[in-house]
Amino acid sequence: MMILYIRNMMCVRCKIIVELEFEKLGLHCASVELGKVETFEMLSDDQLAAIKSALSKSGLELIDNKKSILAERIKNTILSMVYKSECHVKINFSNYLSQELKHDYTYLANVFSEEKGITIEQYFIFTKIERIKELISYNELNLTEISWKLNYSSVAHLSTQFKKVTGITPSLFRHFSNLNIHRPQMCEL
Template identity: 45%
Template structure:
């Protein structure tokens, strides 16, 4: 009988590796792993659960046991996958996307998210998009116009204004400042 666990703050592919390692370190056999969720082949013993929770506390993850918290984490996971994925294009808007994926009314999702995160879904989307812009600026493979288009900004000016509002810098200033602060991995 498999058991499904929901995990807070598991938002990237590297996170999957850390989570899988934590479960295996506890002696659990992982059946499947997705962002925000792990399914084990057998239920965990209290000792195994304690080992997983201890490992998680060291790396900033948390097992979720409440339904509302799981929904909020699912919202975050869906948005991170969409914004940071290879094809961030939406055929609809974010509210319709989340409603469809979670089979729930967006106003209820929005209220729940705000109660749990002290932030709106829209603010979360903006923060994620700005982080993606930062990443793409550092890769230096796309123009600002291409980045704006890929993240569905209405214009480069809109992206630049939002970027400056969040970071305090224009995209160009950020790119120059970040280039100075970067170190090669072997020097970190």
């Protein structure tokens, strides 16, 4: 088995693209996760070059630098936490990352900042704001429900953070969204 790490693989659509590209190349995946593919076979340099070329057409990139891989794993852990977590227990974010990635948080923070040019906390907040935009645009949940779903202490905290990052209130964003003036960005984190 061989493990490949892929940058910019952030959603189900990206996973499907990766699976299709591997299939087109006659390669078989044991598993495909956000940012990571396990193959049944060891791949030759020619096969890796073909994969790299195929993925680049979709904005995806094979990565082999250990620090880049770790930064991508941090990013994907945050994405999973924000987009998939239905756990409403308040957990210490730094402890969670350390446990999941099996590294000291200070090391993780330094690697992430070096590789991505922003802090883990900034990326986490940005990711949560993008998720809030998406949930507001769906128009299925009110702000109280969104606040609870994303583990905010209150709607006021969510609103303050949202306005600080976007420059507008969640209510104004909802209004624009209902007018189809603004769409949430998908796969752009």
